[in-house]
Amino acid sequence: MSLPDELAEQLLGSIIDGTYSPGGALPSEAELAELFSMSRLTVREAIKALRVQDVVRIERGRGTYVNPPTRWTSLHALVRAATSPGAVPEVVTALHEARRVLESGAAELAALQRTDADLTLLRQHLREMAEAADAEARCAAHLAFHRAIAHATGNPLVPLLFEPFTRAAPAASDTARHEALLAAIEAHDPAGARRSVDAHLHVRGTRT
CATH class of the missing domain: 1.10.10.10 (Winged helix-like DNA-binding domain superfamily/Winged helix DNA-binding domain)
Structure with a gap:
């Protein structure tokens, strides 16, 4: 730099x-x-x-x-502002709204474009999430799962758009919800994948 x-x-x-x-x-x-x-x-x-x-x-x-x-x-500046102590509520809400739009769309596209290799990687991260020994390992597996979804879209821009949001605290890593999301992606069910993400991030501006 x-x-x-x-x-x-x-x-x-x-x-x-x-x-x-x-x-x-x-x-x-x-x-x-x-x-x-x-x-x-x-x-x-x-x-x-x-x-x-x-x-x-x-x-x-x-x-x-x-x-x-x-x-x-600047997305970088906004994410940094939204994840800082004393963040402006409007910016925090904007961050969650944007994340919801991005992750819902990514899940929908991943359900259409995913490969068997993508599914293998997603299952691996889901297993790591379930077997994590502590919160740090669980958070890392959770983030890796969502990064894998971004890559499974087959669109090289989606992972780049998703990356700034990795600064934000992730939504609660509910294994059952992630299993439902993976099942929809595996079944080539874009509508189901979108619904799973919407349920996962259903409270605007707050963590689930």
Whole structure:
């Protein structure tokens, strides 16, 4: 990661934790350069990266101001904001709605496109989930299961779209619900696969 990218991530973290609040101004380039012991050119490039994501806006003659998260156009930034302590409720809800749309569609497509190799991998992850010795292992198996569904769609873009959501705390890994989802995918039943995911994430903006 380049220095401007590192600084952009640090500034994003400061915005998310409330150091710099929506509507408020960032310190000047000179102040940020001194604060982070970096050149003004590095600061300028970092600000540019945040501006491209609509995390901040530049008001000519006034300075650089923080936009509310609902205006951000970076999935990475939004997921990071939604999974942070004190996250804005609207952003948390948006995260769960987007995840539900993505996972439902992925399950539906996987039911149509999956291969026998995909089924073998899904069964393996489901077994690992059921046999996990602790919460960490269960969470890892749960995440691997959903990643395998994304890959089973046969669409190379779906796993890339899904990956940012892996930062979010997963919904409860109910083995029975995952078995129903796997059964629908195995049966080439896209409607059933979608219903299984909808049941799995049926409470908008909360964990099941």
